[in-house]
Amino acid sequence: MTTQSCVMIQKEWDIVAARQLGREIAKKIGVGTVDQARIATAVSEIARNIYLYAGKGKVCFDVIETIDQKGILITAEDSGPGIDDLSMAMEDGFSTSGGLGAGLPGVKRLMDEFDIKSEVGQGTQIKVIKWVR
Amino acid sequence: MRIPILKLYNYLLISIQTEIDDQTAIQFQEDLLNEIHKTGSQGVVIDLTSVEVIDSFIAKVLGDVVTMSDLMGAKVVLTGIQPAVAMTLIELGIHMRNVPTALDLEQGLLKLHQELGE
Ligand SMILES: Nc1ncnc2c1ncn2[C@@H]1O[C@H](COP(=O)(O)OP(=O)(O)O)[C@@H](O)[C@H]1O
Ligand SMILES: [Mg+2]
Numbered sequence: 001m002t003t004q005s006c007v008m009i010q011k012e013w014d015i016v017a018a019r020q021l022g023r024e025i026a027k028k029i030g031v032g033t034v035d036q037a038r039i040a041t042a043v044s045e046i047a048r049n050i051y052l053y054a055g056k057g058k059v060c061f062d063v064i065e066t067i068d069q070k071g072i073l074i075t076a077e078d079s080g081p082g083i084d085d086l087s088m089a090m091e092d093g094f095s096t097s098g099g100l101g102a103g104l105p106g107v108k109r110l111m112d113e114f115d116i117k118s119e120v121g122q123g124t125q126i127k128v129i130k131w132v133r
Numbered sequence: 134m135r136i137p138i139l140k141l142y143n144y145l146l147i148s149i150q151t152e153i154d155d156q157t158a159i160q161f162q163e164d165l166l167n168e169i170h171k172t173g174s175q176g177v178v179i180d181l182t183s184v185e186v187i188d189s190f191i192a193k194v195l196g197d198v199v200t201m202s203d204l205m206g207a208k209v210v211l212t213g214i215q216p217a218v219a220m221t222l223i224e225l226g227i228h229m230r231n232v233p234t235a236l237d238l239e240q241g242l243l244k245l246h247q248e249l250g251e
Contacts, residue, residue: 012154012155012156013154015154015155016152016153016154019186019188020152023185033217034216034217034220034221036217037185037186037215037217037218037220037221038217038220038221038224040185040186041186041187041188041221041225044186044188044190045188045189045225048155048188048190092226093226099189099190099193100189100190100192100193100226100227102189102192102225102226102227103188103189105226106189106224106225106226106227109224109225109226110221110224110225
Protein backbone atom coordinates (compact mmCIF):
# COMPACT_ATOMS: atom_id res chain seq x y z
CA MET A 1 0.00 0.00 0.00
CA THR A 2 0.97 3.59 -0.44
CA THR A 3 0.27 6.69 1.54
CA GLN A 4 -2.58 8.93 0.55
CA SER A 5 -2.33 12.70 0.43
CA CYS A 6 -5.37 14.92 0.47
CA VAL A 7 -6.21 18.57 -0.04
CA MET A 8 -9.25 19.95 1.71
CA ILE A 9 -11.25 22.18 -0.60
CA GLN A 10 -12.96 25.07 1.11
CA LYS A 11 -11.56 28.23 -0.41
CA GLU A 12 -10.64 29.28 -3.91
CA TRP A 13 -6.91 28.91 -3.44
CA ASP A 14 -7.37 25.24 -2.47
CA ILE A 15 -8.22 24.57 -6.13
CA VAL A 16 -4.72 25.77 -7.03
CA ALA A 17 -3.14 23.82 -4.15
CA ALA A 18 -4.90 20.62 -5.27
CA ARG A 19 -3.79 20.88 -8.88
CA GLN A 20 -0.22 21.67 -7.82
CA LEU A 21 -0.09 18.62 -5.55
CA GLY A 22 -1.59 16.45 -8.28
CA ARG A 23 1.06 17.54 -10.73
CA GLU A 24 3.85 17.09 -8.20
CA ILE A 25 2.85 13.52 -7.40
CA ALA A 26 2.38 12.72 -11.09
CA LYS A 27 5.84 14.06 -11.86
CA LYS A 28 7.37 12.03 -9.05
CA ILE A 29 6.04 8.75 -10.42
CA GLY A 30 7.28 9.49 -13.92
CA VAL A 31 4.21 10.90 -15.67
CA GLY A 32 5.19 12.89 -18.80
CA THR A 33 4.67 16.63 -19.25
CA VAL A 34 1.48 16.45 -21.29
CA ASP A 35 -0.12 13.96 -18.91
CA GLN A 36 0.94 16.15 -16.00
CA ALA A 37 -1.01 18.99 -17.60
CA ARG A 38 -3.99 16.67 -18.14
CA ILE A 39 -3.92 15.63 -14.49
CA ALA A 40 -3.51 19.18 -13.17
CA THR A 41 -6.38 20.37 -15.35
CA ALA A 42 -8.66 17.50 -14.35
CA VAL A 43 -7.94 18.14 -10.67
CA SER A 44 -8.66 21.82 -11.16
CA GLU A 45 -12.05 20.99 -12.70
CA ILE A 46 -13.19 18.57 -10.01
CA ALA A 47 -11.87 20.74 -7.18
CA ARG A 48 -13.67 23.78 -8.57
CA ASN A 49 -16.88 21.80 -8.84
CA ILE A 50 -16.58 20.92 -5.15
CA TYR A 51 -15.95 24.55 -4.26
CA LEU A 52 -18.74 25.88 -6.49
CA TYR A 53 -21.49 23.34 -6.00
CA ALA A 54 -20.81 21.68 -2.64
CA GLY A 55 -18.96 24.47 -0.81
CA LYS A 56 -16.41 22.06 0.62
CA GLY A 57 -14.95 18.62 0.28
CA LYS A 58 -11.62 16.98 -0.44
CA VAL A 59 -9.44 15.70 -3.22
CA CYS A 60 -7.11 12.78 -2.45
CA PHE A 61 -4.24 11.25 -4.35
CA ASP A 62 -2.96 7.66 -4.26
CA VAL A 63 -0.18 6.11 -6.22
CA ILE A 64 -1.43 2.74 -7.36
CA GLU A 65 0.47 -0.22 -8.77
CA THR A 66 -0.74 -3.33 -10.48
CA ILE A 67 1.45 -6.13 -11.82
CA ASP A 68 2.15 -4.27 -15.01
CA GLN A 69 1.07 -0.67 -14.49
CA LYS A 70 1.60 2.28 -12.22
CA GLY A 71 -0.70 5.23 -11.97
CA ILE A 72 -2.26 8.00 -9.97
CA LEU A 73 -5.72 7.59 -8.48
CA ILE A 74 -7.58 10.78 -7.69
CA THR A 75 -10.64 10.70 -5.48
CA ALA A 76 -12.86 13.73 -5.01
CA GLU A 77 -15.55 13.67 -2.37
CA ASP A 78 -18.11 16.10 -1.08
CA SER A 79 -21.29 16.00 0.95
CA GLY A 80 -22.95 18.67 -1.14
CA PRO A 81 -26.32 18.68 -2.93
CA GLY A 82 -25.42 15.88 -5.35
CA ILE A 83 -26.20 15.79 -9.05
CA ASP A 84 -29.74 15.23 -10.03
CA ASP A 85 -29.28 14.11 -13.64
CA LEU A 86 -25.84 12.56 -14.09
CA SER A 87 -26.12 11.86 -17.80
CA MET A 88 -27.06 15.48 -18.38
CA ALA A 89 -24.15 16.70 -16.22
CA MET A 90 -21.78 14.55 -18.30
CA GLU A 91 -22.82 16.29 -21.51
CA ASP A 92 -20.58 18.86 -23.11
CA GLY A 93 -21.89 22.34 -22.50
CA PHE A 94 -24.29 21.49 -19.69
CA SER A 95 -23.91 23.89 -16.78
CA THR A 96 -26.20 25.08 -14.01
CA SER A 97 -23.88 27.97 -13.17
CA GLY A 98 -23.25 29.70 -16.48
CA GLY A 99 -19.94 27.86 -16.81
CA LEU A 100 -18.68 26.28 -20.01
CA GLY A 101 -20.00 22.88 -18.95
CA ALA A 102 -16.69 21.38 -20.02
CA GLY A 103 -15.58 20.14 -16.60
CA LEU A 104 -17.03 16.66 -16.13
CA PRO A 105 -17.01 15.52 -19.77
CA GLY A 106 -13.53 17.04 -20.11
CA VAL A 107 -12.16 15.22 -17.07
CA LYS A 108 -13.46 11.96 -18.49
CA ARG A 109 -11.54 12.56 -21.72
CA LEU A 110 -8.37 13.74 -19.99
CA MET A 111 -8.08 10.71 -17.72
CA ASP A 112 -7.81 6.98 -18.46
CA GLU A 113 -10.51 5.81 -16.07
CA PHE A 114 -13.48 7.75 -14.78
CA ASP A 115 -16.14 6.86 -12.27
CA ILE A 116 -18.75 9.13 -10.75
CA LYS A 117 -21.34 8.47 -8.09
CA SER A 118 -23.77 11.05 -6.90
CA GLU A 119 -26.80 11.01 -4.70
CA VAL A 120 -29.12 13.98 -4.36
CA GLY A 121 -28.88 15.38 -0.85
CA GLN A 122 -25.90 13.11 -0.06
CA GLY A 123 -23.00 14.28 -2.15
CA THR A 124 -20.76 13.35 -5.01
CA GLN A 125 -17.74 11.08 -5.38
CA ILE A 126 -15.50 11.02 -8.41
CA LYS A 127 -12.63 8.58 -8.96
CA VAL A 128 -10.25 8.97 -11.85
CA ILE A 129 -7.01 7.24 -12.80
CA LYS A 130 -4.17 8.17 -15.09
CA TRP A 131 -1.70 5.39 -15.87
CA VAL A 132 1.99 6.09 -16.39
CA ARG A 133 2.91 5.40 -19.98
CA MET B 134 -2.53 39.10 -6.00
CA ARG B 135 -2.70 41.24 -9.14
CA ILE B 136 -1.35 40.59 -12.60
CA PRO B 137 0.77 43.55 -13.78
CA ILE B 138 -0.30 45.33 -16.97
CA LEU B 139 2.42 47.22 -18.86
CA LYS B 140 1.85 49.97 -21.36
CA LEU B 141 4.10 50.18 -24.40
CA TYR B 142 3.23 52.88 -26.96
CA ASN B 143 -0.43 52.24 -27.71
CA TYR B 144 -0.32 48.62 -26.63
CA LEU B 145 -0.85 46.88 -23.35
CA LEU B 146 1.36 43.92 -22.51
CA ILE B 147 0.61 41.29 -19.95
CA SER B 148 2.78 38.34 -19.12
CA ILE B 149 1.10 35.94 -16.74
CA GLN B 150 3.86 34.54 -14.55
CA THR B 151 2.08 33.04 -11.59
CA GLU B 152 -0.47 30.36 -10.88
CA ILE B 153 -3.80 32.11 -11.18
CA ASP B 154 -6.69 31.41 -8.91
CA ASP B 155 -10.22 32.37 -9.88
CA GLN B 156 -10.25 35.65 -8.01
CA THR B 157 -7.00 36.77 -9.61
CA ALA B 158 -8.39 35.93 -13.04
CA ILE B 159 -11.56 37.96 -12.45
CA GLN B 160 -9.56 40.85 -11.00
CA PHE B 161 -7.34 40.78 -14.07
CA GLN B 162 -10.35 40.95 -16.36
CA GLU B 163 -11.55 44.08 -14.59
CA ASP B 164 -8.09 45.67 -14.41
CA LEU B 165 -7.47 45.13 -18.12
CA LEU B 166 -10.76 46.68 -19.19
CA ASN B 167 -10.12 49.68 -16.94
CA GLU B 168 -6.62 50.04 -18.33
CA ILE B 169 -7.88 49.92 -21.94
CA HIS B 170 -10.38 52.61 -21.05
CA LYS B 171 -7.83 54.77 -19.27
CA THR B 172 -5.06 54.54 -21.85
CA GLY B 173 -7.12 54.24 -25.03
CA SER B 174 -4.90 51.33 -26.09
CA GLN B 175 -6.02 49.61 -29.25
CA GLY B 176 -4.01 46.44 -28.92
CA VAL B 177 -3.34 43.99 -26.10
CA VAL B 178 -1.00 41.02 -25.93
CA ILE B 179 -1.51 38.48 -23.18
CA ASP B 180 1.48 36.16 -23.00
CA LEU B 181 0.80 32.74 -21.52
CA THR B 182 4.26 31.18 -21.92
CA SER B 183 4.59 30.49 -18.19
CA VAL B 184 1.05 29.25 -17.69
CA GLU B 185 0.97 25.51 -17.06
CA VAL B 186 -2.75 24.99 -16.55
CA ILE B 187 -5.69 26.52 -18.37
CA ASP B 188 -8.86 24.91 -17.10
CA SER B 189 -12.39 25.70 -18.25
CA PHE B 190 -12.78 28.59 -15.84
CA ILE B 191 -9.59 30.37 -16.85
CA ALA B 192 -10.40 29.65 -20.51
CA LYS B 193 -13.79 31.29 -20.05
CA VAL B 194 -12.25 34.34 -18.39
CA LEU B 195 -9.69 34.67 -21.20
CA GLY B 196 -12.31 34.19 -23.91
CA ASP B 197 -14.58 36.74 -22.23
CA VAL B 198 -11.82 39.30 -21.86
CA VAL B 199 -11.13 39.06 -25.60
CA THR B 200 -14.81 39.66 -26.39
CA MET B 201 -15.15 42.47 -23.87
CA SER B 202 -12.01 44.22 -25.09
CA ASP B 203 -13.26 43.85 -28.63
CA LEU B 204 -16.47 45.60 -27.62
CA MET B 205 -14.38 48.46 -26.31
CA GLY B 206 -12.42 48.65 -29.54
CA ALA B 207 -9.21 46.92 -28.48
CA LYS B 208 -7.79 43.81 -30.16
CA VAL B 209 -6.40 41.11 -27.88
CA VAL B 210 -3.93 38.46 -28.97
CA LEU B 211 -3.04 35.49 -26.75
CA THR B 212 0.52 34.27 -27.16
CA GLY B 213 2.82 31.49 -26.06
CA ILE B 214 0.27 28.81 -25.20
CA GLN B 215 2.33 25.71 -24.27
CA PRO B 216 1.86 22.52 -26.32
CA ALA B 217 0.57 20.56 -23.31
CA VAL B 218 -1.90 23.33 -22.52
CA ALA B 219 -3.16 23.43 -26.12
CA MET B 220 -3.72 19.66 -26.13
CA THR B 221 -5.47 19.74 -22.78
CA LEU B 222 -7.79 22.56 -23.86
CA ILE B 223 -8.93 20.66 -26.95
CA GLU B 224 -9.56 17.53 -24.90
CA LEU B 225 -11.61 19.62 -22.49
CA GLY B 226 -13.67 20.59 -25.54
CA ILE B 227 -12.54 24.22 -25.53
CA HIS B 228 -11.56 25.43 -28.98
CA MET B 229 -11.30 29.20 -28.49
CA ARG B 230 -12.09 29.57 -32.18
CA ASN B 231 -12.58 33.31 -32.27
CA VAL B 232 -9.63 34.12 -30.07
CA PRO B 233 -6.63 35.52 -31.97
CA THR B 234 -3.39 33.77 -31.04
CA ALA B 235 0.28 33.92 -31.96
CA LEU B 236 3.36 31.86 -31.21
CA ASP B 237 5.14 34.36 -29.01
CA LEU B 238 5.11 37.94 -27.84
CA GLU B 239 6.97 39.17 -30.91
CA GLN B 240 4.56 37.46 -33.32
CA GLY B 241 1.67 38.77 -31.24
CA LEU B 242 2.83 42.35 -31.60
CA LEU B 243 3.35 41.81 -35.30
CA LYS B 244 -0.17 40.48 -35.64
CA LEU B 245 -1.61 43.50 -33.85
CA HIS B 246 0.47 45.78 -36.01
CA GLN B 247 -0.98 44.23 -39.16
CA GLU B 248 -4.55 44.09 -37.91
CA LEU B 249 -4.53 47.66 -36.73
CA GLY B 250 -3.01 48.65 -40.06
CA GLU B 251 -0.19 50.75 -38.71
N1 LIG C 1 -19.56 18.17 -6.91
C1 LIG C 1 -20.73 18.55 -7.46
N2 LIG C 1 -21.85 18.68 -6.68
C2 LIG C 1 -23.03 19.07 -7.22
N3 LIG C 1 -23.22 19.32 -8.53
C3 LIG C 1 -22.16 19.21 -9.36
C4 LIG C 1 -20.87 18.81 -8.87
N4 LIG C 1 -20.02 18.77 -9.94
C5 LIG C 1 -20.74 19.11 -11.02
N5 LIG C 1 -22.04 19.38 -10.69
C6 LIG C 1 -23.13 19.75 -11.63
O1 LIG C 1 -22.78 19.30 -12.92
C7 LIG C 1 -22.80 20.40 -13.86
C8 LIG C 1 -21.72 20.22 -14.90
O2 LIG C 1 -20.43 20.34 -14.32
P1 LIG C 1 -19.20 20.74 -15.25
O3 LIG C 1 -19.14 19.78 -16.38
O4 LIG C 1 -17.99 20.85 -14.37
O5 LIG C 1 -19.60 22.16 -15.85
P2 LIG C 1 -19.66 23.61 -15.15
O6 LIG C 1 -18.93 23.53 -13.83
O7 LIG C 1 -19.02 24.53 -16.13
O8 LIG C 1 -21.12 23.91 -14.95
C9 LIG C 1 -22.64 21.63 -13.00
O9 LIG C 1 -23.19 22.79 -13.62
C10 LIG C 1 -23.37 21.25 -11.72
O10 LIG C 1 -24.76 21.45 -11.85
MG1 LIG D 1 -17.09 22.62 -13.51
